[in-house]
Amino acid sequence: MPAYSLVFKDLETLSTLNTFQTMGAIQTDNAAGSRIRLREIDIGPSDDTPVDVNVALQLKRIKDVSVGGAGTATTVAKTESHVHRDDQSQDAPAVGKHSYTSEPTVYETEVIWQAEINAHGGVQKYWDEDEAPEIGMDALLGLLAAPRTAAAVRLSGTLTYETW
């Protein structure tokens, strides 16, 4: 099945202790049959001057985007060539989102996956087809980050997802 990328570049977390901000998200179309699963997360530090700060990462889901409160972000068009791992593949039934200026308010309370990194390091998370977090139509998977001290950290990375 085709695979797709959401790349986010040099995005800044909030500087408020333990307050999460969405770095990148995948939102499925509100159409029957739309579904994706997240296969990989790659994220690492991009500050011009590296900081010695720990950063919490969480993967969270919105089960029903149409209910409202999904936040405000930059949308990456599904037709963009760089989104496609194979540029001959058809468009995904989903779009990528990054650079949130207003956070979603309707994430599920419980976290799907969590990790912590130091801002001198990064994390690469791989899920196989059976373990990968999935969403159906009209849903969203977001990668959120929060500093463990009151200092913003800049991060870059990629969310890799596929249809099936």
Add this chain to the structure above:
Amino acid sequence: MPSFKITFDDFASGVTDAYKTAAAVVANDDDKARFRIRSIDVGPSDDVPPDANLSVILNRIADLSAGTVGVSTGITAANLQRSNVNSQDPLATGETDYSTEPTTFETDPVWQMDINAHAGLPKFFDKKTAPVINRDQLIGIRVASRTGTAIKCSGTIEFEPI
């Protein structure tokens, strides 16, 4: 499937977010040419490791024939290192150590991760999520320091025919 490898050694990155291409896979302009990237590895090689961040991207040129391909050191298909020395040559070539960048990379990368220059980056792609190179296309590992000082790095890109 045989796997082919292109290595680069002690390559100076671009500076201040301007990317330089360390290594690239080039698919021949032949309708049978189709490859996927299976892994990349990038790590720091400065004599004195700086505490600086390095941005690593995979960037594609969707139509090599359309533009300038830059100036680099070419590796012929016959000279590409491979997992099995007896495997046939791929319908692809390699490029390393660009001194003049191609001008036709897509604006946004296919994949990105940034690292601190005290660490390294091993990245494995499984067969389903691997970035694909079709005929007359190129995918390159490109690196840029976040500061005005270049970061030296070494590494490998591995690819296989589909």
